[in-house]
Amino acid sequence: MGIGVGIVLIVLGLIGVTGAVTLPDGIEDNVAGDTLGWIFLVVGILAIILSLVINQQRQKATYVEERRTEPRPPVQ
Numbered sequence: 219m220g221i222g223v224g225i226v227l228i229v230l231g232l233i234g235v236t237g238a239v240t241l242p243d244g245i246e247d248n249v250a251g252d253t254l255g256w257i258f259l260v261v262g263i264l265a266i267i268l269s270l271v272i273n274q275q276r277q278k279a280t281y282v283e284e285r286r287t288e289p290r291p292p293v294q
Contacts, residue, residue, distance in 0.1 A: 220269030224262045231259030 233239055234255020241251045 220265055220272070224265035224269060227258045227262030227265060229262075231255045231257070231262055234258060 232255065234251050236255075237251065240246075241254075245251075
């Protein structure tokens with residue numbers, strides 16, 4: 219899920235940086251569109267990197283299965 223969110227944020231960031239879509243005046247007055255695009259782009263890249271690191275750590279985890287049996291009686 220983290221990789222998908224990261225890709226969506228990168229796409230939104232690239233749209234904002236390139237100026238492909240103009241933001242409404244209410245938003246543009248408070249935050250510049252290209253600044254918002256750069257923020258989305260950086261957060262998207264960080265989301266993908268963190269997702270890959272967490273998945274890598276999961277793959278390194280080892281699970282130990284312990285079986286206990288009753289001792290056999292001595293053979294005579």
